[in-house]
Amino acid sequence: MIKKPVKIQLSEGLDARPIALLVQEASQYSSSVYIEVDQKQVNAKSIMGMMSLTLLPGEEITVVANGTDEKEAAAGIERFLVNVKNR
Structure with missing residues (x-):
């Protein structure tokens, strides 16, 4: 299991479209x-x-991933939350 703290880097937080993504x-x-x-x-x-x-x-969350591809999952979610403004 991986627990990774991630800081939300969005000016308006997560609304419906970014959440769906x-x-x-x-x-x-x-x-x-x-x-x-x-x-x-x-x-x-x-x-x-x-x-x-x-x-x-600016809110800090924790991404928790558990399974065969947990490293990739945690990294993918972190990448998304850091770069979501580019989507």
Whole structure:
């Protein structure tokens, strides 16, 4: 299992479109992928779960990946959250 802290680097946080793209990114991996914020853990492959989070600019989250491609999954989600403004 990998736990990786990531800082949201968006001027407006994550709204519906970036969340949908994040879910697509997470769904590419066979590993389970979760986003932890405070004491809440949400499946990153669930659009409804991700929509329930309010992720603000500069907020630090933890990406949790567990499975055969967990390193790639954690790195992919981090890359997405750092470069989402370019999508």
